[in-house]
Amino acid sequence: MKICFVLGTRPEIIKMAPLIRACENNKVNYFVIHTNQHYSENMDKVFFEELKLKPAKYNLSVGSGSHGKQTGLMLERIETVLEKEPPDVVLVEGDTNTVLAGALAAAKLHIKVGHVEAGLRSYDRDMPEEINRIMTDHISDYLFCPTDLEAKICYKEGIEKSKVFVTGNSVVDAVLQNIKLVNKQKVLTRFCLKEKEYVYLTMHRPSNVDTKEALSKQIKNLEKFSKESNLKIFFTIHPRTKGNLEKYGIKLSNNFIISEPIGYLDGLVLMQSAKVILTDSGGIQEEACTLGTPCLVLRENTERPQAIDVGAAKLVGFDYNKLIKGYNFYNKKQKSWKNPFGDGKTGEKIIKSLL
Helix, strand or coil, rough: CCCEECCHHHHHHHHHHHHHHHHHHHCCCEEEECCCCCHHEEEEEEEHHHHHCCCCCCCCCCCCCHHHHHHHHHHHHHHHHHHHCCEEEEEECCCCCHHHHHHHHHHHHCCCCEEECCCCCCCCCHHHHHHHHHHHHHHCCCCECCCCHHHHHHHCCCCCCCHHCCCCCHHHHHHHHHHHCCCCHHHHHHHCCCCCEEEECCCCHHHHHCCCCHHHHHHHHHHHHHHHHCCCEEEEEHHHHHHHHHHHHCCCEEEEEECCCCHHHHHHHHHHHHEEEEEHHHHHHHHHHHHHEEEECCCCCCHHHHHHCEEEEEEECCCCCHHHHHHHHHHCCCCCCCCCCCCCCCHHHHHHHHH
């Protein structure tokens, strides 16, 4: 069997790494196509090095652009590679334009498609990710669902039960495999932070950052939150968000500690050591749950409801009252929960099910 991994963003590199390691452990032939969807090729290189992955065999240099242009370029370039070197299975992970393009290119060439992290739904069609994940699920031959909830969603949408596998989420594998490799105190010292004395923030979704009104409101809420909680906000800033702050002339106060995007291992330590995580990222909700750090989600909905169900996360959206109420809930005493996203053996389960 030959497996092709198609990936294009840092979360995909992280979540595919356990599957790639499982291929190596089981002596499975594989290669990687990297669309280079993310903004910083250097950051991607750092992630490959940190996770001790071989460089991608094919780099497509697609970069950013409109959804149509980006997906179209990917589709064309992925197809060229798959025609040149046809695998038995193409594996994609998540809900990006890379995922949709990889799945479409393979399906049209009659190559089997496996969707890792299948069945997630926010039921918000304004999110491009929702379109990508629905379409990918319905053209996939193997749907690897994190939990029973996503499997039931697939069945409800008419997908054959024989195609669906409940495997857990490979993000748990990645977190558990890598957090033990890092010296926590060295990382905190390098960033001049103390454990549980700061908030970890990421924010990049269009609904939060693409209009002046939305971005201004979130920054105002975060400023107020920082003063009321008496905590500095460590803001690892996405290029999209940074550009829009400059575009709209929005200034950040000294309550924010601004950082360029950081490496994966540093990020794990800083999330684990934070008092609370504020994010609009889907993957970080899972990582926070696995690391045991409470998460306040800067969205009105989530495709990871299990984190909310077990008490690891709360939706706050643009509502400041929900934000401070959620923080106070977690601040009263240390909360704990059972991780619903798996046991850290997802990569092996997926590869062995394919074999």
